[in-house]
Amino acid sequence: MPQWIRACATDDIDEEDLIRFDHAGATYAIYHAPDGKFYATAGKCTHEDVHLCDGLVMGHLIECPKHNGQFDYRTGEAKRAPVCVNLRTFATRLDGGDVYIEVP
Amino acid sequence: MAKRDYSLLGPDGALAVETGLAAAEWYHTDVPRKVMKDLMARRDGPALRDTVILYGCMIAFALGGIALWGSLWCIPFWLAYGVLYGSASDSRWHECGHGTAFKTPWMNNAVYEISSFMIMRNSATWRWSHARHHTDTYIVGRDPEIAIMRPPAFAKLVLNFFGIVDVMNFVPRILHNAFLGPTAEEKTFVPQSEWPKVQRVALIHVAIYAATIALAVLMGSVLPLMVIGLPRLFGAWHHVMTGLLQHGGLADNVVDHRLNSRTVYLNPVSRFIYWNMNYHVEHHMFPMVPYHALPRLHDIIKHDLPAPDRSIARAFSQMWPALRRQLANEEYFLRRDLPATAKPYREDFHKAALGEAIPAE
Numbered sequence: 001m002p003q004w005i006r007a008c009a010t011d012d013i014d015e016e017d018l019i020r021f022d023h024a025g026a027t028y029a030i031y032h033a034p035d036g037k038f039y040a041t042a043g044k045c046t047h048e049d050v051h052l053c054d055g056l057v058m059g060h061l062i063e064c065p066k067h068n069g070q071f072d073y074r075t076g077e078a079k080r081a082p083v084c085v086n087l088r089t090f091a092t093r094l095d096g097g098d099v100y101i102e103v104p
Numbered sequence: 105m106a107k108r109d110y111s112l113l114g115p116d117g118a119l120a121v122e123t124g125l126a127a128a129e130w131y132h133t134d135v136p137r138k139v140m141k142d143l144m145a146r147r148d149g150p151a152l153r154d155t156v157i158l159y160g161c162m163i164a165f166a167l168g169g170i171a172l173w174g175s176l177w178c179i180p181f182w183l184a185y186g187v188l189y190g191s192a193s194d195s196r197w198h199e200c201g202h203g204t205a206f207k208t209p210w211m212n213n214a215v216y217e218i219s220s221f222m223i224m225r226n227s228a229t230w231r232w233s234h235a236r237h238h239t240d241t242y243i244v245g246r247d248p249e250i251a252i253m254r255p256p257a258f259a260k261l262v263l264n265f266f267g268i269v270d271v272m273n274f275v276p277r278i279l280h281n282a283f284l285g286p287t288a289e290e291k292t293f294v295p296q297s298e299w300p301k302v303q304r305v306a307l308i309h310v311a312i313y314a315a316t317i318a319l320a321v322l323m324g325s326v327l328p329l330m331v332i333g334l335p336r337l338f339g340a341w342h343h344v345m346t347g348l349l350q351h352g353g354l355a356d357n358v359v360d361h362r363l364n365s366r367t368v369y370l371n372p373v374s375r376f377i378y379w380n381m382n383y384h385v386e387h388h389m390f391p392m393v394p395y396h397a398l399p400r401l402h403d404i405i406k407h408d409l410p411a412p413d414r415s416i417a418r419a420f421s422q423m424w425p426a427l428r429r430q431l432a433n434e435e436y437f438l439r440r441d442l443p444a445t446a447k448p449y450r451e452d453f454h455k456a457a458l459g460e461a462i463p464a465e
Contacts, residue, residue: 017141048127048239056144056392065392067235068203080203082235084295 004093004100007040011097018062018073020053023103028090029053030099031073033060038092039073040101046078046085108244108356108434110253112292117245120357126246127239131360132389133408135401140390143397143404146207150396151199154376155215158196162188166331173327182330183338187377190267190339193222194347195379195395201231204394205379221309223343224274224336226281228301232294238391242356242364248293252352254434256427261348267340281306342377346370349419350384353426353438361388363440367402367412368419385409410440 007021013032020043021028027043029052044051045064054065062073069083076087091102109116120126135143165185172178199205200216220227233248240246252261260269280287286294286302294302312332319328326334346368355363365385370378381387383398386405393401406412413419422438429436 017137047235054132054140056141056146058146063203063392065390067238068392070203080209081231081298082295084297 002102002104005103007092007099007101009097010038010094010099013038013099016057016059018053018055018057020051021101026103027051028101028103029062029073030092030101031057031062033074038094038099040090040092041071041073041076042088042090045069045083046087047083108254110244110250112245112248112289114245117243120240120243120246125240125243125357125359128359130241130389131362133405135390135404139404140393143390143393143401145397146204146394147396148207148211150394151205151211151215154379155196157376158188158192169330170327173330182335186335186339187342188339189222189335190337191342191344191346192377192379193219194343195377195381197223197225197227197230198234198381199379199395201234202391204392220305221312222336224271224278224309226278226302226305226309228298228305229281229286229290229294232298233290236293238388241361241388242351242354242358244356248289250356251348251350252427254356255431258427258431261344261427265341265344267337267344270340271336278306278309282310342374345416345420346374346378346382349413349416349423350381353423353430354440355437361385362409362442362446366419366423366440367409368416369412369414370416374416407443407445409446410442 005023007023007028007030008019010032013019013030015032015036016034018029018031021030021040022043029041029043031039031041033039041052041062043053045066047064047067047069050064050066052062052064056063056065057073060072060074061070061079063070063080064083067082068080069078070080071077071083071087072079073087073089076089078084078086093100111117117126162185165181165188168181169178169185172181196205196215197219200212200219203209203212205215206212217227220230237247237249242250244250263269277287281302285299290302291299316328316332320326349366349368351364351366354366358364362385365388367385368382370382375382380395380398383402386393386398386401386409389405390401402412413422426436426438
């Protein structure tokens with residue numbers, strides 16, 4: 001049953017940046033896009049077991065810190081080799097000053 | 105200890121997976137997020153400047169070599185052209201393969217393809233082999249880019265200063281790729297979806313070389329091959345010289361780049377040719393930092409790294425004797441002593457790998 005979980009406060013993440021959020025044994029990445037919106041994806045690259053939270057956000061792309069593979073974090077689409085498999089995304093909503101994500 | 109098996113299909117690779125050495129989490133020096141974001145930021149300016157200088161010099165040297173062809177005065181022009189063709193292409197291939205040299209993706213891709221051709225690497229294959237090199241740096245049986253295996257094959261190392269071994273490996277491989285697709289080993293690190301691209305790139309490379317050779321035959325002159333192909337041989341020495349220093353003589357089967365990689369201070373010309381890859385510990389620890397930011401990164405984290413070698417000559421004077429000792433003792437290596445301010449990491453792995461009986465250098 002999906003549920004909404006508070007991930008962080010909106011001001012925990014600079015614009016055009018991300019943070020890691022762990023919950024119930026799973027790891028997520030929460031993004032603050034340059035347009036002010038918030039997004040959430042799986043926390044690890046689909047290429048290898050690397051946390052995306054140390055990577056670089058460029059516009060709507062997240063670049064993996066290990067091999068420079070890139071995803072569009074809005075859709076999870078793999079955009080640059082060596083990543084070939086899309087990243088799982090999760091719905092987000094804002095409530096007051098908090099960011100919530102919908103987790104399975 | 106048993107001899108190392110460097111085959112990607114062999115038992116050492118399987119053992120590395122089993123023990124957790126492969127795809128392990130590697131050590132990173134703590135760098136504040138804001139500082140790291142600034143270091144990682146992409147720019148087109150430095151790489152555009154360097155690319156204009158590089159290709160401008162190559163055109164000028166080639167024109168000089170062609171104009172003076174037949175006299176001894178052409179030799180310095182070809183030597184200069186060769187080192188840019190056969191060595192600077194290696195660093196451009198590397199940085200653009202990471203996608204960090206330029207901010208604009210098509211610029212990275214364009215320089216990557218041109219450089220891959222010049223350095224005689226299939227651009228579709230090597231992107232993946234280099235990803236594995238970063239995942240499993242100098243893990244025996246996992247890393248397809250180990251330049252100096254143990255015991256070192258000195259004849260091959262010396263021949264490769266003239267590109268001979270690389271070219272001898274390249275010719276059958278590119279023909280295999282062109283007519284049959286990736287080899288069995290390449291299939292272990294190139295995803296199946298990319299196999300057609302491996303073949304397509306190889307066909308383009310083979311077609312260019314065939315056209316160049318045909319032109320040389322028609323002209324009855326080696327001159328076309330002096331422009332395309334041969335500089336990979338007579339200009340290779342610089343990238344081999346600097347490339348061997350990246351990991352040569354250091355530990356293998358560790359998960360801390362401070363122990364298996366080497367940072368060397370270079371003169372400005374070599375740094376231009378090598379695009380700052382002399383900061384090799386820093387590059388492996390943070391591969392998303394562009395080449396132009398590596399000197400800044402070095403200054404920020406050097407307190408946590410082994411002391412850099414002060415010059416190419418000094419680094420070789422330590423590495424070469426170590427390689428010679430590896431002829432008799434495959435387990436020998438140069439231990440990199442960390443400064444007192446450095447944080448230790450994964451001593452569970454490294455106690456066995458570093459071996460207490462082996463003296464520090």
